[in-house]
Amino acid sequence: MASFTQAEIDALIIYPKEVTEAPSRSLRKEGAHLRNDSKFVATDKTKGIFAVFIRKSIDFPENFSVGLVYNANDGRPEIKLLRCNGKHGVYNKGTGFDPSHPHWDFHIHRATEEALESGAAAEKNATATTEFASLEEAVQYFVKAVNLDSKDVVKHFRVNSQANLDFGGD
Amino acid sequence: MDVLETLRAEFKQHIAFREKRPGIVQVLAPLFHEDGDMVDVFIDLPKNPDDPVRISDHGMTLMRLSYSYDVDTPTKRKVLARILSENGIAESDGRLSIDVAPDKLYSAFLQFAQAVAKVSNMQVFKREVIQSLFYETLNDFVSSTLHQYRPEQHYIPIPSRDDLDVDWRFPAQKDVFLYGVRETSKARLAVLSCLEFQKQDIPFRSVMIHEDFETGLSKKDQKRITNAADKQFTTLDDFKKDAEGYFAREIPSAFPVN
Numbered sequence: 022m023a024s025f026t027q028a029e030i031d032a033l034i035i036y037p038k039e040v041t042e043a044p045s046r047s048l049r050k051e052g053a054h055l056r057n058d059s060k061f062v063a064t065d066k067t068k069g070i071f072a073v074f075i076r077k078s079i080d081f082p083e084n085f086s087v088g089l090v091y092n093a094n095d096g097r098p099e100i101k102l103l104r105c106n107g108k109h110g111v112y113n114k115g116t117g118f119d120p121s122h123p124h125w126d127f128h129i130h131r132a133t134e135e136a137l138e139s140g141a142a143a144e145k146n147a148t149a150t151t152e153f154a155s156l157e158e159a160v161q162y163f164v165k166a167v168n169l170d171s172k173d174v175v176k177h178f179r180v181n182s183q184a185n186l187d188f189g190g191d
Numbered sequence: 192m193d194v195l196e197t198l199r200a201e202f203k204q205h206i207a208f209r210e211k212r213p214g215i216v217q218v219l220a221p222l223f224h225e226d227g228d229m230v231d232v233f234i235d236l237p238k239n240p241d242d243p244v245r246i247s248d249h250g251m252t253l254m255r256l257s258y259s260y261d262v263d264t265p266t267k268r269k270v271l272a273r274i275l276s277e278n279g280i281a282e283s284d285g286r287l288s289i290d291v292a293p294d295k296l297y298s299a300f301l302q303f304a305q306a307v308a309k310v311s312n313m314q315v316f317k318r319e320v321i322q323s324l325f326y327e328t329l330n331d332f333v334s335s336t337l338h339q340y341r342p343e344q345h346y347i348p349i350p351s352r353d354d355l356d357v358d359w360r361f362p363a364q365k366d367v368f369l370y371g372v373r374e375t376s377k378a379r380l381a382v383l384s385c386l387e388f389q390k391q392d393i394p395f396r397s398v399m400i401h402e403d404f405e406t407g408l409s410k411k412d413q414k415r416i417t418n419a420a421d422k423q424f425t426t427l428d429d430f431k432k433d434a435e436g437y438f439a440r441e442i443p444s445a446f447p448v449n
């Protein structure tokens with residue numbers, strides 16, 4: 022039996038959330054990538070912590086990922102619920118591999134009970150998206166998809182310009 | 192066509208290349224991470240045909256790993272360094288690479304992909320390998336950095352209760368009993384032991400060193416151990432940073448008096 026049902030996964034993604042650990046004002050360099058991390062909790066009685074990560078490759082800025090990881094703190098393993106990715110290369114091996122026709126799309130990984138049940142990574146399945154075409158747009162899509170409180174969106178995840186992503190507060 | 196010929200043909204057909212940047216080519220091969228994304232392998236083309244070729248991940252492996260796992264402790268760094276050295280891979284500012292002669296490219300590519308897979312799986316085997324090194328690392332630290340406090344391993348304060356032992360005892364007017372805690376069962380044993388020692392009026396102070404207090408224990412277990420322990424360090428790194436100052440305060444007589 023999978024550690025999370027599809028209903029739980031779907032609910033965990035869309036529960037209303039608020040920021041408990043704010044992201045930094047800007048992306049921080051670590052090795053060959055930039056990163057920013059924060060933590061959310063659900064505003065209802067749902068237990069556990071939602072870790073939010075933002076990563077962007079320095080060598081290839083079109084390679085990025087914005088993700089939501091849930092830790093129930095009840096002995097179940099943590100689960101990556103959602104990841105919004107850049108055009109880093111081929112994804113979704115479940116559709117087969119054809120090097121003549123690789124997929125180079127912006128895409129979204131979403132956890133499924135089916136993947137968990139089969140023993141694969143929860144977020145194994147991915148679908149192409151036109152919801153975003155840059156990291157900045159992906160962050161805005163993400164905070165809506167995970168139902169972050171609108172005040173926290175304005176405070177911590179506002180975008181000042183296309184070129185300058187500002188995760189800052191006051 | 193027999194199966195071996197099929198395999199040979201498959202190998203030949205399932206590779207392609209895409210220019211990522213001028214002079215940098217991404218290799219498209221059926222090598223996938225567990226989440227279905229393709230393993231990122233790039234060939235940095237040499238300026239001269241006979242120069243070594245660099246196979247690199249351009250930092251993508253450690254970036255992916257950092258989504259939910261940070262190489263942020265000496266133990267984890269040691270494990271990473273071991274994986275890389277065993278596979279002949281270099282690391283520079285987060286980028287993994289290997290330089291090879293052009294005629295060795297195929298085997299080096301496979302070697303590199305294997306190393307990337309191992310590094311990517313650090314998050315999978317963290318419970319089996321990284322955490323098992325928690326006690327090893329703690330014991331190494333206690334027996335080396337804190338040796339002046341005469342630590343005694345596996346001490347049994349109540350002779351008739353050899354099921355209630357102490358990981359490390361530091362003898363003093365009031366002994367310091369130290370426990371390493373990385374999961375629930377150990378946390379509960381430490382709590383049970385401390386409560387029994389208190390019941391038996393054994394003079395001691397307890398200190399708990401957690402592998403990860405925040406995520407390793409449930410809220411109830413966090414409460415239980417917080418109520419039972421005199422002092423806690425929420426991570427091994429925190430303990431290693433502050434241990435000498437802590438013990439100097441707790442057992443000042445261990446320092447030579449001039």
